[in-house]
Amino acid sequence: MNSDNTILIIDDELQMRRLLEITLESNGYNVIEAVSGKEGIKLAASHQPSLIILDLGLPDGSGHSVLKQLREWFTNPIIILSVQSSEDDIVSALDNGANDFLTKPFRTGELLARIRSAMRSNENIEESNSVFESGDLQIDFAARIVKKKDELIKLTVTEYKLISLFAQQSGKVLTHQYLLREIWGPGYINQSQYLRVFVAQLRKKIEDDANRPAFIITEPGVGYRFTTQN
Amino acid sequence: MPHFLLNKLSRPGQVLLSIGLVTLISGICFAFNSFIDYKIVAFILLLSVSFLAVVFDIVPVLIASTLSALIWNFFFIEPRFTFMIHTTEDTVLLSMYFLVAIINGVLTYRMRKIEKMALEKEEKAKTIKLYNTLFNTLSHELKTPITTIIAATDNLKENTKNLTEENKEQLVSEISVASLRLNQQVGNLLNMSRLESGNMTLKKDWCDINELIYSVVNRLEENLRQHHVHISIEKEIPFYKLDYVLIEQVLYNLIYNASIYTPEYSDIFISAKNNSDRTFHLTPSNKENSELTSEINSLMILVEDRGSGFPEDQLEKVFDRFYRLQNTKTGGTGLGLSIVKGFVEAHDGKVLLENVPHGARFTVEIPAEVSFISNLKNE
Numbered sequence: 001m002n003s004d005n006t007i008l009i010i011d012d013e014l015q016m017r018r019l020l021e022i023t024l025e026s027n028g029y030n031v032i033e034a035v036s037g038k039e040g041i042k043l044a045a046s047h048q049p050s051l052i053i054l055d056l057g058l059p060d061g062s063g064h065s066v067l068k069q070l071r072e073w074f075t076n077p078i079i080i081l082s083v084q085s086s087e088d089d090i091v092s093a094l095d096n097g098a099n100d101f102l103t104k105p106f107r108t109g110e111l112l113a114r115i116r117s118a119m120r121s122n123e124n125i126e127e128s129n130s131v132f133e134s135g136d137l138q139i140d141f142a143a144r145i146v147k148k149k150d151e152l153i154k155l156t157v158t159e160y161k162l163i164s165l166f167a168q169q170s171g172k173v174l175t176h177q178y179l180l181r182e183i184w185g186p187g188y189i190n191q192s193q194y195l196r197v198f199v200a201q202l203r204k205k206i207e208d209d210a211n212r213p214a215f216i217i218t219e220p221g222v223g224y225r226f227t228t229q230n
Numbered sequence: 231m232p233h234f235l236l237n238k239l240s241r242p243g244q245v246l247l248s249i250g251l252v253t254l255i256s257g258i259c260f261a262f263n264s265f266i267d268y269k270i271v272a273f274i275l276l277l278s279v280s281f282l283a284v285v286f287d288i289v290p291v292l293i294a295s296t297l298s299a300l301i302w303n304f305f306f307i308e309p310r311f312t313f314m315i316h317t318t319e320d321t322v323l324l325s326m327y328f329l330v331a332i333i334n335g336v337l338t339y340r341m342r343k344i345e346k347m348a349l350e351k352e353e354k355a356k357t358i359k360l361y362n363t364l365f366n367t368l369s370h371e372l373k374t375p376i377t378t379i380i381a382a383t384d385n386l387k388e389n390t391k392n393l394t395e396e397n398k399e400q401l402v403s404e405i406s407v408a409s410l411r412l413n414q415q416v417g418n419l420l421n422m423s424r425l426e427s428g429n430m431t432l433k434k435d436w437c438d439i440n441e442l443i444y445s446v447v448n449r450l451e452e453n454l455r456q457h458h459v460h461i462s463i464e465k466e467i468p469f470y471k472l473d474y475v476l477i478e479q480v481l482y483n484l485i486y487n488a489s490i491y492t493p494e495y496s497d498i499f500i501s502a503k504n505n506s507d508r509t510f511h512l513t514p515s516n517k518e519n520s521e522l523t524s525e526i527n528s529l530m531i532l533v534e535d536r537g538s539g540f541p542e543d544q545l546e547k548v549f550d551r552f553y554r555l556q557n558t559k560t561g562g563t564g565l566g567l568s569i570v571k572g573f574v575e576a577h578d579g580k581v582l583l584e585n586v587p588h589g590a591r592f593t594v595e596i597p598a599e600v601s602f603i604s605n606l607k608n609e
Contacts, residue, residue: 176435221433
């Protein structure tokens with residue numbers, strides 16, 4: 001069985017599952033639920049959901065190991081739920097293949113936006129589009145051209161590398177270490193000041209207001225998320 | 231006070247020092263032996279043992295008492311350089327000396343013990359008082375929103391017939407406000423417990439101050455809608471190595487306070503600048519780093535409002551835990567500013583509050599490693 005909008009929730013809290021179920025089903029998703037990591041892995045295998053919401057704080061502390069096991073074969077997006085002030089936890093979950101995270105308590109609108117964005121970026125990867133479009137921003141990967149409001153934007157080599165990395169994984173949270181490694185190389189993973197410079201420069205070029213970014217969103221202590229707009 | 235310093239010495243250290251002091255004083259007395267009567271020497275020695283009793287434990291004091299009695303007998307009582315005593319008067323004197331020294335030591339020691347117990351009791355009472363304040367404030371601050379949520383949901387469940395659509399919307403928005411308030415209080419408590427646990431590890435990384443300030447202002451958009459916010463950040467302000475999440479919380483608390491405790495449509499000024507007065511240069515730790523200047527400067531952030539200011543005698547107190555100005559609006563636990571202070575001090579920085587004409591100004595100063603990198607633009 002493989003349906004396009006089935007979401008698997010792995011959370012031990014009954015109240016949490018109920019609320020997510022109401023929210024998601026009323027927004028047109030099919031919901032299946034697991035109360036433990038073990039059950040979650042089983043259901044993921046039998047139902048092939050298009051997205052998994054995984055609570056990192058499962059009682060036996062198995063959130064991380066469930067994530068690792070799932071990522072051995074499960075390629076659809078995984079969004080993790082976590083609690084406040086656990087950036088290290090979140091970073092390691094993202095490094096282990098989670099697409100995105102939400103800290104409790106979160107707003108329903110935010111959750112739905114993240115789900116949509118994660119599912120969309122998954123489609124993008126499957127179709128391997130050569131053009132990325134979001135709001136008034138256009139990136140043509142084949143021609144290496146970036147346009148804002150139909151006007152060509154001049155980018156330096158590094159700026160282009162950064163924006164294409166962002167766009168190819170839009171909706172996914174990219175950690176500082178990941179970005180530094182991909183763009184500058186493994187020797188630079190502690191040199192986050194480079195990243196700060198180029199993110200600031202890029203924002204000045206592609207955002208309407210660099211101080212209120214709409215594309216490159218900072219996730220404090222974790223990394224950046226490139227959001228898509230409709 | 232030296233008293234406390236000496237008190238911290240280990241037991242063997244105390245014994246050695248006691249022996250040393252008694253020997254030294256005896257030596258001095260012995261040198262002036264022809265000018266000082268041996269009975270006076272006894273008083274001088276007794277005085278030094280009494281001094282030791284004030285600062286040291288009982289065992290070193292007893293050792294000092296015994297040693298000084300023996301020294302007095304051996305070096306000062308005739309016949310000298312023997313432990314023999316010929317006159318009854320001297321025997322009585324020596325016994326009395328020994329007794330007085332011991333009693334003196336024991337009494338002082340016991341007095342100190344009682345004093346210490348009283349101090350501990352006082353500390354305990356203080357802690358209990360603090361906890362009572364905590365529980366009172368907390369139960370109030372948590373129960374108010376919880377009550378709102380319960381009452382609103384009860385109404386929505388059981389009273390649907392009599393409620394207009396408008397009523398229902400209002401109740402739902404009350405629930406929303408109450409739960410956000412609950413969330414904020416829990417956040418404050420978590421931060422406080424992080425500080426109280428005493429082992430906060432900072433996750434320092436390069437921070438873009440523009441980003442930091444604007445992200446807080448954007449987060450507080452709702453609250454700041456009724457204020458005029460003026461932001462001025464020094465051009466070319468460097469990156470600082472800070473714990474982004476903590477400093478963001480510091481700014482959030484300061485600006486949030488400014489937004490709720492000042493009149494509508496008043497001004498709030500937020501500014502940031504670099505202070506390089508006390509610059510330390512760091513030797514780059516690796517070659518990759520060598521093209522960058524690496525030094526310690528101070529980040530200065532000012533948050534100034536046009537509220538009614540603070541009573542002069544309470545400028546220091548506002549950073550205390552659970553302290554709240556009298557007659558202030560509800561909605562605070564009195565934790566916000568103590569978290570500010572705690573997080574800034576965790577960075578070895580300091581925060582200052584002063585009244586300015588027409589308002590109050592918070593100045594945060596944080597020493598941090600800075601990075602001026604503007605030469606990457608063409609990469």
